[in-house]
Amino acid sequence: MGKNRAYLLAGVLVILVIAASSLLFKEEDAGEDWESGATVQSGEQIARLQNNSGNLVNMSVNNIQNGENIKNRLNQNPEIKAIYHNKRDASHYYDHEAAVDFIEEPTSDELDDITNDINGKVVKRLNSTYIFRSESLDTPALLDYFNTRPNVEFAEANFILMQNDIKMPNDVYYREKYQWNLPAIETEKGWNISRGNKRIEIAIVDTGVDLDHPDLKNRLVKGYNVLENNSHPDDDNGHGTHVAGIIASETNNKEGIAGITWFNKIMPIKAMGAEGYGSTFDIARGLFWAVDHGADVINLSLGNYQRSEVLEEAIRYAYKHNVVLVAAAGNDNSSQPTYPASYPEVLSVSALNFDGKRADFSNYGDYIDVAAPGVYIPSTYFKKQYAALSGTSMAAPHVAGLAGLILSANSELSNREVMKIIKNSAIDMGGRGPDNDFGSGLIDVNNSLKSAEDSKSRRQKFRERLRDLFQ
Structure with missing residues (x-):
């Protein structure tokens, strides 16, 4: 199965780069609370990156x-x-x-x-x-x-x-690159089950988010700037904006790129500065704030190799409040455990490349839970731009976005159950069973959402049927 998926990834990339054309989503008045029922044709989405003047560009960033x-x-x-x-x-x-x-x-x-x-x-x-x-x-x-x-x-x-990725564009542009990452994890098929729900909020503890980005400004809820102790978590680095776009860039709007979820909201938490790093203390403050203000999922595309009791206390607090925690494994091609990714309450994510192999920069080890695409991932960028970045920082938000979709499909699930569904639904990519490169395997949006649907209680299904009858 692992080899077949690897060949599929390479084949999809080649075919779609050659055949890339306009974004062809059918217009539909879905509404922000739409969760299931519509049909999305697999392979119908061709993403095009645009600058403010409308020209197609893709800013490559040598973040490693x-x-x-x-x-x-x-x-x-x-x-x-x-x-x-x-x-x-x-x-x-x-x-x-x-x-x-x-x-x-x-x-x-x-x-x-x-x-x-x-x-x-x-x-x-x-x-x-x-x-x-x-x-x-x-x-x-x-x-x-x-x-x-x-x-x-x-x-x-x-x-x-x-x-676990940095800014500083190198001004190299590529035209019409396809978002290979979405079909690789069966996102379009999964959208037939759930495209998200605005009541499920995903916090990003990072460098903030570009609050005025056209592909993000309608997807944001109130956030927090830990560094300035105010409610203006604007991004002065680019990293947090890129992470946010992978999760929730406005989809089906004929602009920019598509996020994994159409309707889940992003809670931006700025705990790192323009330099691209922050203290464990400030990251912990961001975690506490996110939990206390209703975050259901928290993405942590950051880390180092030292355990911290300050950070661990915040992680435990979030986990006890039923929050799904996702963290990047790191970019040093090292088996040294990283934190917060190595904490048992956190889903640790390694990065996968175009041909289904572990990215050459991705950390690995027995603490890896799952893998996700992390090489040349197009997304939003600060100053209303778009860029393609690589890193486990880009892999982690695929998993955070999936967690948001799962909770949108079945809000009765606990954080532990969501983590279990993500791991059990993954596609085995290495040797049989969990391994140090991919953990349980490559995440699969469609399989995960099927499992979330199947796990609904009879009472929940009955309530949904009644709701559908009276809509």
């Missing part, structure tokens, strides 16, 4: 190389240090800072004693966790200090998480 450039800049910054997990893979943190979680809320006198002892101050706070910065002590010295205090639950470095 630029990811290495960001790491080099971090390595050269004297205020940022690294922990090496092996000869190649490292996690970075902000020096002179520590993330400290208290057993009991510290009094003002206790905080004064601490800041005097460390010659520093409190710079951020999230629930019982504080970020302290010292003018004189480095991070190891701060951790030694806090680990001797009786009221401290844990103390750790303020780690940096990087997006």
Whole structure:
């Protein structure tokens, strides 16, 4: 089955690139709450990328190389240090800072004693966790200090998480490239079962989203800018906008590209800056905010190699509130476990290329749950543009979008059941059974949505029949 699917992927790509033509969706007044019943002809969608003047363009972005450039800049910054997990893979943190979680809320006198002892101050706070910065002590010295205090639950470095793809266009344009990723995962067939539902919201904790992009502005709900503590999570990097477009770029509107879901809403959370990275503390704040404001699915196209109790606490909080969590595995062609992808509450996603093989940059290992397309993926980009990017950052939102479709088809499912459906419905791509490259296999939108439909309770099916009768 794996070999057949690999040949199919290559064949579909060649045929569709040769035969690419206009977007030919039949006009239909579906309405935003449409979930099933209409028919979409497989192979009918040919996506065309357009710039603001209407010319067909596709901005290619060498994000894998630029990811290495960001790491080099971090390595050269004297205020940022690294922990090496092996000869190649490292996690970075902000020096002179520590993330400290208290057993009991510290009094003002206790905080004064601490800041005097460390010659520093409190710079951020999230629930019982504080970020302290010292003018004189480095991070190891701060951790030694806090680990001797009786009221401290844990103390750790303020780690940096990087997006698993980077911006910086290289100005290479390609004309009329087909969205090979959608037919590869049986998206069009799945749309006959569900195209999504606006009541199911997918949060993207990332660099924000271009709030004025013509293919996204109608798909957004209220979001949050963690860095500025306001409700304007506009994207100044491009990464978050690209992730958002893969999930929910407005479909069947004769413009740009098509998202996996037609009607699910995007909740933009800006927790990383223009440089393309952010702290575990800010990512955690974004997670808490998303959960508390109704997110059903959260996409995390970011990570590093260091476990963080600050981040893990936020992950557990989201999971306990029945949120489906999806994370990118990383782009270093490494088997070193990455976080948050390696947490058991998270669906970890590796990247697959055109011919059905693991992308040469994709991380791998026994923590991989599923694979999705991650090479040359066209999507929306900041400043109202479109671009094609590669990375596990591009693979993860395929899975997040699928989770949104599954919950749209059957809202009674728990997050655990959604994760199980995605894995059990995947197409086996490697050796028989789960493997380190693909996990359970390549996601299959159609198979997953069939399983979601089949799992509906008799009561739920009866309610839907009554609703259909009186519409």
